[in-house]
Amino acid sequence: MEVAAAKIFSCSNFELEKEKSILDEQGLRIAENQENSQKNRRKLAENTRDFKKASAEDKLSLFNSLLKGYQEEVDNLTKRAKFGENAFLNIYQKLYEAPDPYPALASIAEQDIKLSELESENRKMKVELEEFRTEATHLKNQQATIRRLEERNRQLEQQMEEKVKEIVEIKQRSLAEENQKTMEVLKER
DSSP: OHHHHHHHHHSOOOOHHHHHHHHHHHHHHHHHHHHHHHHHHHHHHHHHHHHHHSOHHHHHHHHHHHHHHHHHHHHHHHHHHHHHHHHHHHHHHHHHHSOOHHHHHHHHHHHHHHHHHHHHHHHHHHHHHHHHHHHHHHHHHHHHHHHHHHHHHHHHHHHHHHHHHHHHHHHHHHHHHHHHHHHHHHHHO
């Protein structure tokens, strides 16, 4: 995402903050010019009415000042138009030279979608990893239980072998005693 954004800003020295400042200044000047133009038009309209109402003799003396007023207004309107045109052409040139932001924004949007997908996949993997850890812990516990049970089984087998030996010895002694008794009984007979 940062690469695409860097492309936008490195392709042109648009300097948006500087342009905003210039546009603010131009906007204020245009507003002032409009206000001055309105005042001058009212004054010219008033002078024109006075000229129309004046007598033929006074019209000659008022004509020069009225003509001068119209000429000044034409000059002011010309300056105003040039200023507006220059302001427009300046911003037009800056915008014309600026790269089209759509490809970079589209790339950013695609990367954002991919990032969202990766984050989603990452969350799923974290859940799965936690499940595996839980299962591994459970298996470790089972292995420990199995080891304990195997050890207990060995102990029981040893005890059983010892008891079997004991019982076998007891049986052997008992049989030997019975045999001895039987032999004695037989000898006596």
